[in-house]
Amino acid sequence: MKLPLGYAYAAAYAGIRNVETPDLALIVSGLPANAAAVFTQNRVQAAPVKLSRRHLKLSGGLAGAILANAGNANCATRTGDAVALASAKAAAKLLRLPVAQVLVASTGVIGVELDASKITQALPRLVASLSGERFDDVARAIMTTDLVPKTAFGEVKLRRGTVRVAGMTKGSGMIQPLMATTLGFVLTDADIPLAALRAMLKRTVERSYNRLSVDGDTSTNDTLALLANSASGVRPDPKEMPKMEEAIGRVMESLAQAIARDGEGAKKFVTIVVSGAPSNDAAARMARGIANSPLVKTAIAGSDPNWGRILSAAGNAGVAFDPAKTDVHMQGLAVCKGGLAAPFSEVELKRKLDAPECEIRVTIRGKGKGETRFWTCDLTEGYIRINGSYRT
């Protein structure tokens, strides 16, 4: 699948992280792109989050570049705001863009001063090496505890021509996106008016990033930006907008799933399907409650069909439902019918739970139409090891 037209990419090691792997990345759109973004709902927000929000407002929703770094969240530091602004300014100058058309994003440790000169000194090299092919290099440069880079691609055939969508994201701890998660960039060369782009982002983030949790911790730096630069020259017909939105939604779902698959220490990818809840939102709350229960997550890690924990976690989600009308399936096997133990083969289910992908299905029988699909991972000793000494 081809990359969207009209974007260029670069990544380099700027000395921000301790290990010498690329930690600074640049995405540039030749034409200023219509841009929509969602940011963390955490009360504590990193400097780049605040600056990017302001820039989108000042530019009227136009972006020409995204400058991102890993290794330092640029959050809760004395010089954070100045560092974010100096970085954006330096990039704008080199790229001959209004500074408000530069978005910035950071990920890494919180509360450690970020040295702006590391970024400004690396920027000329970065700009000099921009290439339309180096998409994967950027996806690698924004990784922190991720084991694999996370990208997803789509293509939509519209009446006037074909447009492309490409997305990248990172994980893999401090992940419970509420609005968006830690650094996701989705690019398309379609020509999508800003209002439509914003509406699309709002709906697609709800079905993708906002249906994901690794550890229930919402980061201070969550930033998801969706850029449409119209480099394809193709504008979807009004009737084709759902098709366009579907392509963007699929890329974002795929990115969100990739984060859960690569959750810190994760060995298993878990899909939670809730149906029959009072509303979609209620279904999502129940699914989130199950996804964030360490008891459910450790049972999955141990292939233990401990469905009582699933029912208990659903019961703690603050949603009114009747346990007596609730069924639970694990890996397609009924383990609980009407809130009570259903007969199942322990040996068979344990074997099925050894698979790298697990499905938990909670069905409330009745009139409720609320449903959701939610992604998470198991909780293993690896998570503890990674996070016992992340900072030091």
Next chain:
Amino acid sequence: MKLPLGYAYAAAYAGIRNVETPDLALIVSGLPANAAAVFTQNRVQAAPVKLSRRHLKLSGGLAGAILANAGNANCATRTGDAVALASAKAAAKLLRLPVAQVLVASTGVIGVELDASKITQALPRLVASLSGERFDDVARAIMTTDLVPKTAFGEVKLRRGTVRVAGMTKGSGMIQPLMATTLGFVLTDADIPLAALRAMLKRTVERSYNRLSVDGDTSTNDTLALLANSASGVRPDPKEMPKMEEAIGRVMESLAQAIARDGEGAKKFVTIVVSGAPSNDAAARMARGIANSPLVKTAIAGSDPNWGRILSAAGNAGVAFDPAKTDVHMQGLAVCKGGLAAPFSEVELKRKLDAPECEIRVTIRGKGKGETRFWTCDLTEGYIRINGSYRT
């Protein structure tokens, strides 16, 4: 310290758990006691929770006995209600009590049928062995993954004489009491009118059990019962009620702390103090957010002074506060001032964090008067090991 007068205790192995250690326990009050209780707020409630709630209503707040078992939660099973009732009836008959004066409580695995005959067959032995001294035996019989039994004692000198308070409880996983936690029994021989007893329980549970989380999972079986049997013949004067309440509150705080200390896999006991929040409730929500953050808990386990995670977790609690006015202390050392990194000695703080007790203090400078003290534990690989195969 002496036990409260007028109570007798017994414990035995009834074959409910796989390992042969006592799993059935009985507490009997010679005089019917005024009784108040709080139960889990989980939407999914175990049969003994539902029966005990009904019994307290039917008896008008009188209890003569508490029958408790470990090894099976008697929750989400087909026969659960019948088993709970049959157990209570059998105990009532042997003790010559109205059945509504028998409270029942269970803890253990969810969704596995509990065989009532194991309980009814063991009951005569249990009743025959009742003794005023076997308090600790009961505390041991209700243990599940607990490493140590949990008891606390108090004594209050009142104008008319001395009264005693004794409490027992269990942990140590599926612990985030919201209302009360998994099996706590607090007994006093004071003569406290029912209305006053209920009000005391409501206030004291708020400052003790409801300020505790091991893993953020609220159990289906949480039951905390407070009995006052007036065996001392001493009724506190109206003016002495605060003193009485203080003694009960201390016993309950001590029990709640004991659960955190013995949290599954825990190596460290963590106290979180939040002050300057908009309200006590807001302070408690922030503290709970910090206590339930796996990233904070793993950092504590690794003695990593990663205070950014503390600030981020506080920011996710849904409480409006200004990070720029927020200070964070760990082990008494300022690590964050006004939302920004404060200079501290990494080596010194790491050494201090190796202690078995850790304190996190979040102070919001401003007009807010809300404060709280909250208890939790660190998250270690031990938690994962215990919960990967709890059921099987």
